[in-house]
Amino acid sequence: MTEIVDWVAVDWGTSNLRAWGIGQDGAVAFEKTSPKGMGKLTREEFPGALAELLEGVEPASAGAPLDVLICGMAGARQGWLEAPYLEAPTDLRGLLDGAVRPAMPGGRIAPAILPGVCQKAGADNVMRGEETQLLGLAALTPGFSGIVCMPGTHSKWAQLSGTRIEHFSTAMTGEIFEVLRTHSVLRHSLNGDLDGPGRAEGFAAGAAMGLEHPAQLLGTLFQVRASSLLSGRQPDWCAGYLSGLLIGTEIGSNRHLIGNTAVPLIGSPALCAHYAQVLAMIGARGEPKDATEIVLAGLKAARSFAV
Amino acid sequence: MTEIVDWVAVDWGTSNLRAWGIGQDGAVAFEKTSPKGMGKLTREEFPGALAELLEGVEPASAGAPLDVLICGMAGARQGWLEAPYLEAPTDLRGLLDGAVRPAMPGGRIAPAILPGVCQKAGADNVMRGEETQLLGLAALTPGFSGIVCMPGTHSKWAQLSGTRIEHFSTAMTGEIFEVLRTHSVLRHSLNGDLDGPGRAEGFAAGAAMGLEHPAQLLGTLFQVRASSLLSGRQPDWCAGYLSGLLIGTEIGSNRHLIGNTAVPLIGSPALCAHYAQVLAMIGARGEPKDATEIVLAGLKAARSFAV
Numbered sequence: 149m150t151e152i153v154d155w156v157a158v159d160w161g162t163s164n165l166r167a168w169g170i171g172q173d174g175a176v177a178f179e180k181t182s183p184k185g186m187g188k189l190t191r192e193e194f195p196g197a198l199a200e201l202l203e204g205v206e207p208a209s210a211g212a213p214l215d216v217l218i219c220g221m222a223g224a225r226q227g228w229l230e231a232p233y234l235e236a237p238t239d240l241r242g243l244l245d246g247a248v249r250p251a252m253p254g255g256r257i258a259p260a261i262l263p264g265v266c267q268k269a270g271a272d273n274v275m276r277g278e279e280t281q282l283l284g285l286a287a288l289t290p291g292f293s294g295i296v297c298m299p300g301t302h303s304k305w306a307q308l309s310g311t312r313i314e315h316f317s318t319a320m321t322g323e324i325f326e327v328l329r330t331h332s333v334l335r336h337s338l339n340g341d342l343d344g345p346g347r348a349e350g351f352a353a354g355a356a357m358g359l360e361h362p363a364q365l366l367g368t369l370f371q372v373r374a375s376s377l378l379s380g381r382q383p384d385w386c387a388g389y390l391s392g393l394l395i396g397t398e399i400g401s402n403r404h405l406i407g408n409t410a411v412p413l414i415g416s417p418a419l420c421a422h423y424a425q426v427l428a429m430i431g432a433r434g435e436p437k438d439a440t441e442i443v444l445a446g447l448k449a450a451r452s453f454a455v
Numbered sequence: 456m457t458e459i460v461d462w463v464a465v466d467w468g469t470s471n472l473r474a475w476g477i478g479q480d481g482a483v484a485f486e487k488t489s490p491k492g493m494g495k496l497t498r499e500e501f502p503g504a505l506a507e508l509l510e511g512v513e514p515a516s517a518g519a520p521l522d523v524l525i526c527g528m529a530g531a532r533q534g535w536l537e538a539p540y541l542e543a544p545t546d547l548r549g550l551l552d553g554a555v556r557p558a559m560p561g562g563r564i565a566p567a568i569l570p571g572v573c574q575k576a577g578a579d580n581v582m583r584g585e586e587t588q589l590l591g592l593a594a595l596t597p598g599f600s601g602i603v604c605m606p607g608t609h610s611k612w613a614q615l616s617g618t619r620i621e622h623f624s625t626a627m628t629g630e631i632f633e634v635l636r637t638h639s640v641l642r643h644s645l646n647g648d649l650d651g652p653g654r655a656e657g658f659a660a661g662a663a664m665g666l667e668h669p670a671q672l673l674g675t676l677f678q679v680r681a682s683s684l685l686s687g688r689q690p691d692w693c694a695g696y697l698s699g700l701l702i703g704t705e706i707g708s709n710r711h712l713i714g715n716t717a718v719p720l721i722g723s724p725a726l727c728a729h730y731a732q733v734l735a736m737i738g739a740r741g742e743p744k745d746a747t748e749i750v751l752a753g754l755k756a757a758r759s760f761a762v
Contacts, residue, residue: 225684233685272681302640302677318681319673320639327638332630333609363670363708366626366701370609374579374625377532378540394673401670 151205153177155215156258157447160196160222161277162187167201167216168444172208186221186228195252196230202257208264213258217447219280223248223261233266233274237314240265240283241453262450265313273318277443278304283415284446285437286311289412295405299395299415299423299435301326301405305402311449319398322419325391328369334390337376350381350388355426358396365397391422399426409436414442458512459751460484462522464754465505465566467529468495468584474508474523475751479515483621483751493528493535501535502559508567509564520565524754526587530568540573540581544621547572547590548760569757572620580625583748585611588721591753592744593618596719602712604741606702606722606730612709618756625706629726632698635676641697644683647690657688657695662733672704698729708732717742721749 153169160166163185163366169177198216207214223231223408229250234242264276278298285296286308289448298304301322307314328334357368375381381389399406410433413420417436425432460476466472470492476484491504505523514521530538536557541549553570571583585605592603593615605611608629614621633640664675679697682688688696706713717740720727724743731741 227651266681266685268685272678272685274681275683317674318677320676321673323639324673324676327634331634331638332627363704365672366631366705366708367624369627369631370625371579374573374581377581378573378575378579397670398673401673 149204151178152208153205153214154208155200155451156205157444157451158216158218158220158222159225159277159280159443159447160218160220160261161185162221163198166200168449169205170448174448178205186224186226189228191228194222194250198252198259199254199257205280206218211278213255216257216259217244217247217262217451218259219262219443219447219450220277223263224276227261229261231261231263233264233276234279236265236267236316237312238265240279240286240311240313241449243279243283243450244269244453262447265316267316271317272316273316275304275306275316275318278414279305279313280446280450281439281442282306282308282313282446283311283449284442284444285412285414286440287445287449292412294407294409294411295402296412297402297416299413299419299422303398303415305405307405317402319401321394321398325394329387334369334372334386337373337381337386338383340389340413344382344384346382346385347388350385350390351392351422351425352388354392354394355396355429356392358393358398359400359403359426359430361396362400362403365393368393368397382425392405395426396429399423399430403430406430406432412437413440456511458485459515460512460521461515462524462758463512464751465507465523465525465527465529466584466750466754467525467527467534467568468492468732469528472504472508475501476512477755481755482673485512490727493531493533496535498535501529501557505559506561506564507564520562523564523566524551524554524569524758525566526569526750526754526757527584530570531583534568536568538570539570540571540583541571541586543623544619545572547586547593547618547620548756549758550586550590551760552716569754572623574623578622578624582611582613582623582625585613586620587723587753587757588749589613589615589620589753590618590756591749591751592719592721594752594756595749597729599719601714601716601718602654602709603719603721604709604730606720606726610705610722612712614712624709626708628701628705634703635697636694641676641679644680644688644693645690645697649691649694651689651691653689653692654695657692657697657698657738658729658732659695661696661699661701662703663699663737665700666707666710666733666737667703669704669707669710672700675700675704699733702729702733703736706737710737713739717746721746 247260306316420436427434554567574580613623727743734741
């Protein structure tokens with residue numbers, strides 16, 4: 149079957165590849181997904197993965213190549229073609245100007261990969277993919293100014309003023325949870341059913357500890373182990389405690405950035421709900437966003453600001 | 456060859472087993488070591504490992520069994536025989552009273568395993584082995600009162616008043632370094648010669664960051680990765696930075712406990728030197744101790760306080 153679209157929006161992350169065909173009315177005509185994330189491909193395999201996903205998709209203007217706008221890890225150094233970072237502070241309306249255009253055999257498809265954003269001057273940091281979501285948030289929420297939290301393996305906290313990103317940081321919260329759960333002495337306390345009824349109670353206790361003592365993380369982490377040895381805490385409670393402790397520490401350490409406006413949360417619904425719960429514990433309000441809607445809005449906005 | 460001794464002091468840790476024969480004059484007559492640490496043995500293998508190590512060792516009092524005093528992980532739940540924890544605050548002169556005496560086939564050897572120390576009431580914590588070192592420090596430094604730092608995989612910080620342990624905490628510093636180096640995204644920045652000339656510079660930079668921002672650890676950790684991506688930092692610099700950042704964060708988070716007296720450091724000489732360097736950065740003084748001398752003094756002291 150042939151699909152006729154105006155252009156194709158693509159989010160090419162480490163684990164997955166997602167594409168949306170955008171019709172001439174601006175609406176989503178189709179969504180296609182593939183497990184061929186950047187992490188699973190060699191440089192040479194990117195063109196084939198994209199061509200395969202977009203088989204049967206044709207551009208509305210006959211004769212012209214299919215316009216494909218890509219954000220995410222495909223533009224990393226170890227990805228398809230490196231799209232050099234824009235340096236923060238910067239106006240995200242400049243994303244398309246920084247895009248790179250990898251060669252595509254056959255010329256049927258014309259891909260452009262958006263850059264990530266970096267930060268230097270003693271606060272070295274990088275993002276790739278989140279900048280497009282931030283532009284999407286700015287497009288969907290005109291006039292928004294404040295801190296944005298993007299929970300995940302590497303959570304981002306970004307200070308946004310309209311379409312400008314002023315400053316950002318990365319917290320390794322999700323990854324620390326995973327490596328400790330899998331490889332540290334804490335694994336002995338997290339061996340069993342982690343989703344039992346004790347998880348919520350452990351989460352609340354860990355979050356309270358993290359919020360109150362964000363500087364004590366190296367020490368409070370060990371309490372996961374000690375609690376199971378001394379107080380007979382079960383794996384579900386310990387998993388909740390570890391998760392709450394890390395999220396509480398992350399939010400506690402960013403407390404000075406949280407003002408009176410609600411904090412937009414961009415990430416998986418389950419994780420955003422956890423962050424909203426912990427934000428509520430300090431009287432702040434988290435506002436979970438639909439991450440797909442946000443990234444699509446970002447790709448659309450990036451394209452509309454073409455020079 | 457037969458060795459005649461008054462008793463045998465044993466430090467049975469997770470990785471190694473060490474024994475010292477103590478003569479009737481109180482001097483060390485021999486030292487024997489074995490790689491048969493607790494972590495490598497099933498419960499049934501402990502008696503054989505000890506008998507093998509002490510083959511040819513005879514007690515000075517003929518006919519009596521050989522008196523062997525053991526500290527460390529042999530007394531853990533997953534060790535030889537669990538020696539229940541004393542609960543802090545407690546006087547460490549009570550260690551021998553809390554010892555357990557596992558059965559030993561043949562009756563030639565009479566082992567006693569000292570307990571560890573735990574802490575409850577919302578500050579759950581455990582130590583096993585370090586309590587004997589703390590008693591040794593107290594014995595070698597009469598009248599000492601203050602904070603003691605024991606750097607390692609799980610660093611201990613203990614408030615000591617003479618032979619009393621008032622309070623303690625555990626920082627997972629060494630283990631976090633290892634799991635991040637081996638299993639996290641940071642491994643990409645730590646892949647190469649980690650002992651090059653950049654290590655010392657990276658260590659100092661990381662330590663300064665950790666001391667200044669102990670609450671920002673989840674964020675500052677990611678700077679290891681960003682520094683290699685953006686500033687071309689080499690693996691040796693990154694390894695130094697990660698190590699310095701973790702030790703700086705640990706010391707920074709315990710800053711309120713550090714007074715004007717020197718902080719005794721009990722651990723490996725290389726690690727203690729690093730901790731002393733970071734302590735000096737905040738105007739404090741670390742005093743590395745000989746860990747073998749300390750544990751021997753602790754076992755002797757524990758034995759001398761037998762009821």
